[in-house]
Amino acid sequence: MRIVYLTQWFDPETHVIKGTKFVRALQSAGHEVTVVTGFPNYPTGRLYPGYRLRLIHKEVIGGVNVVRLPLYPSHDSSSLRRSFNYLSFFLSAFVYLLLRRTPFDIAYVYHPPITVGLAAAVAGLWRRLPFILDVQDLWPDTLAATGMAGGRRSMQLVGLLCRFVYRRSDAIVAQSEGMKTALNAHGVPADKLVTIRNWAEAEPPINEGEARLAPHHFVVVYGGNLGRAQDLGTVLDAAARLRERKPDILIRLYGGGVEAEPLRARAEALSLTNVEFHGPVGKDAIGAIFAQADALLVHLADHPLFAITVPSKVQAYLAMGRPIVAGLAGEAARLLVESKAAVVAPPGDPRALAEAIASLADMPLEARKAMGHAGHDYYQRHLSFQSGVRRTLGLFDRARPT
Structure with missing residues (x-):
């Protein structure tokens, strides 16, 4: 299958949970994967060295094809600037999906922010693009819990957008059983939900030596x-x-x-x-x-x-x-x-x-x-990587276009 992995953040940003290793596992299973993401700026809100904003930038990271699209770099406490950050990538991703000549068979969408899922949902109305939504944070609840919420109307709008994206998705991955239950309570049908716990991007061996960061502390x-x-x-x-x-x-x-x-x-x-x-x-x-x-x-x-x-x-x-x-x-x-x-x-x-x-x-x-x-x-x-990837691949088989 031709898969587009749509995520606002990707390597070399260090907080990425499902990065190059994940994509390479999908490739090893026989899929053709393109990562569509933004220019790296997390967590400082400043572009990483070696990057500058442009209309489109293509690179290969660890054997993975990455397409970077413009966004407004920001990651501070301003709700307005953070909104510009999310909305700018939504517009870039939506236009890219809409205008791409060769269509994808399916999208795997990483949330947050929900605007990435919105790009897949709206563009998919024209391009008939099914998508799997990977929910790492429960919006708008997380926005309120972290102090990033706007007014009541803003949160109502975010809630409406979430419900629209949930309805349009073909399957939804929850990172915990509690989140799966909460999504079901938000109206997502149980047969659309699956729990796939996150794994560690790096799985180094146990430190058996005596090397310590500070011997006297x-x-x-x-x-x-x-x-x-x-x-x-x-x-x-x-x-x-x-x-x-x-x-x-x-x-x-x-x-x-x-x-x-x-x-x-x-x-x-x-x-x-x-x-x-x-x-x-x-x-x-x-x-x-x-x-x-x-x-x-x-x-x-x-x-x-x-x-x-x-x-x-x-x-x-x-x-x-x-x-x-x-x-x-x-x-x-x-x-x-x-x-x-x-x-x-x-x-x-x-x-x-x-x-x-x-x-x-x-x-x-x-x-x-x-x-x-x-x-x-x-x-x-x-919680191993192999177990999570195996279950994810099963979702692609279920959502495979007929």
């Missing part, structure tokens, strides 16, 4: 978006509790986002010498950092929406085979408890998070190694 690493959904202020408050009690614990935050500067300012105001900020790093580099961390950290805000979400960090951390400390609730918390790889605290609770970090630091090394092994084994059994 217990280093807890967070890697990813520094945004509102992550509520990393709770992590800073936990660090303040640990500063005197456990001076050997060091928390390192790797990444960027709309909360990066406010978090730095808050850490400085609190004189948190046990917290370090590092900018975004590439996938290979962050994988090496994870492998040498004493523990890996994940946290989400205390919001009902996030109780049905499994952040992609969970899979990435489990695959690394490192012990995990988590401030999560709901499905993600249950998954980590079941894996036996994590100490889990309620989200938004600095005292509980500090206790969780301290308890992990106090564990014997062998006990922490056992947690890492348990997590890696759990990942291989339940």
Whole structure:
């Protein structure tokens, strides 16, 4: 089949869950895949070095054909500028799908933002293009939970757009069982929904050596978006509790986002010498950092929406085979408890998070190694790349044009 993978973000942007590795697996199954995406600018909102906006830019990344279309680069706290970012790529993708001479057989569409799905849905009315929608965030709920919502009418409009895209889609992938249930409650028929959990884009071996990031500290690493959904202020408050009690614990935050500067300012105001900020790093580099961390950290805000979400960090951390400390609730918390790889605290609770970090630091090394092994084994059994790709390929067979 000729597949167009429509996604606003793609490699080399570091937060991509289904990137080059995913596309190459589709190619290996005999499909011809073209990635249609924007110019890389996440998470800073500035174009990556070596790129400049143009009408169309074609390149090959790891054997994958990539078509880049213009957009308004932005990823800050302004709802207006973020809207321009989403709408500009919608227009580019819609025009591209409408005017392309050789039609695609099917589209695989990554959401968020829902405007990417809207481009496939509207263009598909003319081009008779079926599409599979991969739902990673539940809009407009996520916009409200992260403070990006506009007024009530704006959210109503986003809700209408979502329902239109859901109706037009031929199948919908939910990244968690909770999200699948929520989509069904939003009116999506159960027979259109399938749960395919995310996997880790990189699956390195467990670090069996003694290489550590800081030999005289217990280093807890967070890697990813520094945004509102992550509520990393709770992590800073936990660090303040640990500063005197456990001076050997060091928390390192790797990444960027709309909360990066406010978090730095808050850490400085609190004189948190046990917290370090590092900018975004590439996938290979962050994988090496994870492998040498004493523990890996994940946290989400205390919001009902996030109780049905499994952040992609969970899979990435489990695959690394490192012990995990988590401030999560709901499905993600249950998954980590079941894996036996994590100490889990309620989200938004600095005292509980500090206790969780301290308890992990106090564990014997062998006990922490056992947690890492348990997590890696759990990942291989339940969340592996091979399992997810196999189920995705089954969806293409179901939606194959007649």
